[in-house]
């Protein structure tokens with residue numbers, strides 16, 4: 001199991017998609033942390049990273065031209081990954097960024113956390129549309145028209161698919177991944193570059209090649225290439241880890257990970273109040289992961 005390291009050498013164990021699902025389950029069932037709370041933490045941190053990368057809009061600093069307001073396009077899917085992207089749109093707009101979102105499906109097809117985040121946006125007066133609903137002046141199809149739209153943006157957020165990828169991306173989702181890949185606009189992927197299997201790093205079909213990946217809670221095993229001396233996969237780009245508020249007791253209850261085990265042994269007498277897993281975040285709510293060991 002690959003162990004990732006922060007710039008300061010702090011070690012962070014990685015998880016498979018199934019292990020991350022179990023972390024989610026324990027967080028919700030045993031600790032009563034709500035999925036919506038975790039989505040909020042993910043979306044807010046994602047918005048913060050996007051803001052750092054795009055500079056500040058006119059209305060905040062009052063020293064730039066009106067057309068310098070950064071434009072961010074968030075491409076969102078219908079699962080938990082899309083929910084984080086939709087949440088980030090709200091936080092970006094609250095801070096004066098020009099953020100709009102396009103879905104890989106009709107908004108009426110959303111349910112769960114993505115449905116809730118979508119309703120918050122629409123009830124706030126923010127339009128949420130399907131990528132297929134775009135009517136381009138030049139009459140181009142979804143794929144080509146979207147590529148042009150993305151090319152004009154300052155940054156694209158890929159919140160289409162996270163660790164829930166099942167088989168090769170298909171339909172509108174695959175077209176949207178193609179459009180991201182055809183544009184040269186910088187891409188921040190949420191949790192996992194869409195199309196990449198979180199556990200193995202395989203790409204069964206089209207996949208996003210991210211400039212930055214903001215992964216949630218723990219890095220995923222597939223980010224390190226077993227066949228290439230555990231190097232970080234280029235498709236992940238700059239790898240950042242976001243704190244989504246999961247308390248260490250959850251990791252202890254799930255009981256995975258070499259680092260957790262090793263620290264457990266050192267702290268054999270630790271009680272639940274003295275949890276062995278040590279948060280790598282320090283004073284911030286995200287941290288950069290720079291290398292990997294076995």
Ligand SMILES: NC(=O)C1=CN([C@@H]2O[C@H](COP(=O)(O)OP(=O)(O)OC[C@H]3O[C@@H](n4cnc5c(N)ncnc54)[C@H](O)[C@@H]3O)[C@@H](O)[C@H]2O)[C@@H](O)CC1
Nearest residue numbers: 038039078079080081162163164165166167168169170191
């Ligand atoms: N504790 C956590 O880990 C949290 C995770 N969250 C996010 O939730 C994600 C997991 O959520 P889900 O389990 O809903 O899964 P995802 O949102 O990763 O993926 C499911 C969505 O992708 C679509 N999809 C899957 N395979 C596809 C294919 N081959 N072609 C086209 N579409 C495909 C499905 O239709 C569904 O809409 C994580 O990656 C993360 O981004 C956060 O929202 C909150 C907390």
Ligand SMILES: [K+]
Nearest residue numbers: 158161192194
């Ligand atoms: K993604």
